[in-house]
Amino acid sequence: MSTNATLVDQISVCQVVASINENVGGPAYSVTNLAQALYQHNINSHLFTLDYQCHGKQILTTEVQVHSQKASKVAKYFRGFQPQASNYLFNLAAKDLDIIHNHGLWMFPNLYARQAAVINKINLVISPRGMLEPWSLNNSWYKKWLAWILYEKENLNCATAFHATSAEEVNSIRKLGYRQPIALIPNGINIPSLEEEFSRQILIDIFPKLADKKWLLFLSRVHPKKGLNHLIDVWQSLVNQFPDWHLIIAGPDLIGYQEKLELQVEQLNLKKKVTFTGMLSGQHKFSALSNADVFVLPTHSENFGIAVAESLAYGVPVITTKGAPWEDLQHYGCGWWIEDNQQALKVALVDAMQMSERQRQVMGLKGRDLVQAKYSWNSIAQEMANVYQWILGGGEPPTCVQLYNS
Structure with a gap:
């Protein structure tokens, strides 16, 4: 990087992500939204992925050149192994890219992203997306150890820069010894219009148990790291105290974990008090978010927690743990940021459910103000575009970039 900044007129960047199929959630949405928003900031925006049709349709984008190959049977069962895709990305990088953002x-x-970048001598940015957090590293560690030895350590070593979505993730990257620049830029969020309301009846028609109840909503992947088993245990201790509330567990189950949770619900005699909706999208998702009274994410580990931001955007107060980087819930008075244990979760739930509807609405509006101020996709894309310009043109780093201090 030169000491004097040079403005690059047109930058071509390819976002590489394992999947943008709608049932995968998380990065599938944040990466497509980023690619789409970057187009408005003088970025020739590409996106490379595999299409896992068993996980629903791919998320639609506009003004983005999507390069997608149908995932083979081998890719589905062997972590996206598809040499044909590697060749495609290599050729794309050779003729049309300045930066690969993995x-x-x-x-x-x-x-494949690292190989295409290194061989073609172009810059590689890596967003770990929470996968270097301690909980994630320890989960299925034996599989990750093999991947680490075979290719992942070298992938990270070759990064020109990292992108982290929270200060906690910056610390996790540094603790592993990486000294490259780190751009601290949160995920963005689409802010719904206040006039854009979706009837409760949309969900009630499918799940009649939700009628005449206040909704305690979990909406994220159904996965062990989300703390759902703890939530169900705590819920069992509160249902008699709050008979007018109902727990909704919404989200995709990619590993068969929901069956264990349903058994737990049955054993605790909670079938009338808990509803599993599966993946919600479109008007069904918007109905859940528009009409939830409280959102809860008792997670053990998140690099960002896009579901928290989405709930706040709809004016819903949030309960989440310190496993998610949402200290702003306290600072802005729009939720509860708690220790990751059942007692803290119980105290927060009681506090939230005992509030008047008006008090919860006031908290929710504060949350909406928070995401409008800090997480609009336009401002996020502008920061990322500035990082790309700096990588290619040099000069003083953008304010979001943290350099290594020995």
């Missing part, structure tokens, strides 16, 4: 770890497309 999202996530442990999958073969992440290896």
Whole structure:
């Protein structure tokens, strides 16, 4: 990087992500939204992925050149292993890219991103997407150890820069010894219009148990790291105290974990008090968010927690743990940021459910103000575009970039 900044007129950047199929959630949405928003900031925006049709339709984008190959049977069962895709990305990088921005770890497309960047001598940005957090590293560590030895350590070593979505993630990257610049830029969020309301009846028609109840909503992946088993245990201790409330557990189950949770619900005699909706999208998702009274994410680990931001955007107060980087819930008075244990969760739930509807609405509006101020996609894309310009043109780093201090 030169000491004097040079403005690059047109930058071509390819976002690489394992999947943008709608049932995958998380990065599938944040990466497509980023690619789309970057187009408005003088970025020739590409996106490379595999299409896992078993996980629903791919998320639609506008003004983005999507390069997608149908995932083979081998890719589905062997972490996206698809050499044909590697060749495609290599050729794309050779003729049309200035930067490859890779999202996530442990999958073969992440290896293909590094190989395409290194061989073609172009810059590589890596967004770990929470996968270097201690909880994530310890989960299925034996599989990750093999990937680490085979390719992931070298992928990270070759990064020109990292992108982290929270200060906690910056610390996790530094603790592993990486000294490259780190751009601290949160995920963005689409802010719904206040006039854009979706009837409760949309969900009630499908799940009649939700009628005449206040909604305690969990909406995220159904996965062990989300703390759902703890939530169900705590809920069992509160249902008699709050008979007019109902727990909704919404989200995709990609690993068969929901069956264990349903058994737990049955054993605790909670079937009338808990509803599993599966993946919600479109008007069904918007109905849940528009009409939830409280959102809860008792997670053990998140690099950002896009579901928290989405709930706040709809004016819903949030309960989440310190496993998610949402200290702003306290600062802005729009939720509860608690220790990751059942007692803290119980105290927060009681506090939230005992409030008047008006008090919760006031908290929710504060949350909406927070996401409008800090998480609009336009401002996020502008920061990322500034990082790309700096990588290619040099000069003083943008304010979001943290350099290594020995």
